Amino acid sequence: HVSKEDQESVFAMLAxxxxxxxxxxxxxxxxxxxxxxxDESLSTVAKLIGCNINELKLALSKRNMRxxxxxxxxxxxxxxxxxxxxxLAKSIYACLFDWLVEQINKSLAVGKRRTGxxxxxxxxxxxxxxxxxxxxxxxxxxxxxxxx
Numbered sequence: 001h002v003s004k005e006d007q008e009s010v011f012a013m014l015a016x017x018x019x020x021x022x023x024x025x026x027x028x029x030x031x032x033x034x035x036x037x038x039d040e041s042l043s044t045v046a047k048l049i050g051c052n053i054n055e056l057k058l059a060l061s062k063r064n065m066r067x068x069x070x071x072x073x074x075x076x077x078x079x080x081x082x083x084x085x086x087x088l089a090k091s092i093y094a095c096l097f098d099w100l101v102e103q104i105n106k107s108l109a110v111g112k113r114r115t116g117x118x119x120x121x122x123x124x125x126x127x128x129x130x131x132x133x134x135x136x137x138x139x140x141x142x143x144x145x146x147x148x
Contacts, residue, residue, distance in 0.1 A: 002103060013096045016048035020089040023060065025081050033075035036060045036085075049092070060084050 002010075022041035025034035036042050036057050046053040061081055065072045076084060 012048045017089045017093050019045045034078050034081045
């Protein structure tokens with residue numbers, strides 16, 4: 001069971017991923033770097049992921065590099081900023097997917113008698129029947145049934 005609060009968080013993160021795709025960038029005059037456009041997309045993403053809009057702007061337009069004891073801030077080019085935006089969207093989506101799988105696994109857990117992970121596929125009666133069919137045998141049976 002997923003709580004209403006968790007459902008709302010899932011929907012907010014999915015919306016953030018979609019809104020991130022709408023974030024665009026403006027090339028700064030006479031310089032080879034960009035800034036995110038301060039539009040509805042940027043402010044909506046910041047609100048959905050729960051961060052300050054200025055922090056989001058920094059994350060999408062600058063890269064911090066640690067050199068020795070110093071931190072160097074590098075401004076991103078358009079292609080680098082697009083890559084950073086897309087990487088953020090992929091990271092949010094991957095974390096959300098992992099969380100959902102974890103929740104499903106928790107709800108399906110049968111306790112201590114569980115011996116390992118498995119995927120069960122119903123292979124209806126077919127051409128060859130063994131005590132334990134492999135995935136390869138499943139594919140063979142499926143192909144034979146489709147040809148019938």
